[in-house]
Amino acid sequence: MASPSRPTRVSSPLLLGLGFLIALIAFxxxxxxxxxxxxxxxxxxxxxxxxxxxxxxxxxxxxxxxxxxxxxxxxxxxxxxxxxxxxxxxxxxxxxxxxxxxxxxxxxxxxxxxxxxxxxxxxxxxxxxxxxxxxxxxxxxxxxxxxxxxxxxxxxxxxxxxxxxxEKQKIEEAKIPSCNSKWSEQEGGEVWCETGYPRLVKRPGDIALTGKISQRCACFKEEELGRPGLEVYKDCDYLSKSCRV
The missing domain is CATH 3.10.120.10 (Cytochrome b5-like heme/steroid binding domain)
Structure with a gap:
């Protein structure tokens, strides 16, 4: 059985050369x-x-x-x-x-x-x-x-x-809670309120922010439904707590 070969020894000059090369690359x-x-x-x-x-x-x-x-x-x-x-x-x-x-x-x-x-x-x-x-x-x-x-x-x-x-718009909108919402490809969209009734309301602050007026869905109490500017969702009952969209 042949005896195992001895490991090759790396000469000191070669080690120094490698070290110098590494230092040069780092520099x-x-x-x-x-x-x-x-x-x-x-x-x-x-x-x-x-x-x-x-x-x-x-x-x-x-x-x-x-x-x-x-x-x-x-x-x-x-x-x-x-x-x-x-x-x-x-x-x-x-x-x-x-x-x-x-x-x-x-x-x-x-x-x-x-x-x-x-x-x-x-x-x-x-x-x-x-x-x-x-x-x-x-x-x-x-x-x-x-x-x-x-x-x-x-x-x-x-x-x-x-x-x-x-920030001002967020503070104002927080005073009137937004509707819950969900959407699926099979059933489409739905908005609903745990308390109150869903209505579309304009976001006037958007004029200054985007140059356009958008709407959001918010939940209003029954005594608030007569406020101007509130829009009932199409084909949704006046006092329905959820609406298809």
Missing amino acids: ALQFYIRKHLRPRLWTVEELSLYNGTEDGLPILLGILGSVFDVTKGKTHYGPGGGYHHFAGRDASRAFVSGNFTGDGLTDSLHGLSTMEVKSVVDWRKFYMERYIFAGKLVGRYYDSQGNPTKYLKGVESKAQRGAQLL
Whole structure:
């Protein structure tokens, strides 16, 4: 029976070489991170290079002029990913418009409602909390010194007003409980009240928030049913506690 072979000994020079190589790679990685991820000012042209199509470069996107490194989400933001249209540009409007082509991929929020503007600001907060802040994009939202422009201040002010209006609306609506509701493909929809009777009521606060008036289902006591503006669901009895919708 042959005797087992002796384990090969790694020479000290080889170990030292491997250690040096590892240290060199670590240093290069740190230099790369410092060079590319340190927050700085970006131009539109520079940002466009970081769209995930160049191996070795991080993937960046802008929102309201803030630039974020989203490389860790490469499967989403890289080529072929569902959010690749955001990479290498500031397409703030598309975060709420859903228009990911042509003129839809713009940083302009002109004409958006208060709630839509607030939603874009909320998206910026999302990226602040989950991704690496890489700097500011010179243009609509930040000047050449990195100072916020009047446009950015206006957007943030509008979003703040939206948050205040939304909170006020929630407080007012809490005074009149909303209906319970359910829906299934087989049976359709139903609304009902444990106490009171279901009525459709307008949400006037939506005019300031969305530019439109919507309705919600709320439960009113019998003595409140004569209030102006209450709408009975179609084909529903006046004093029915549940209605098909």
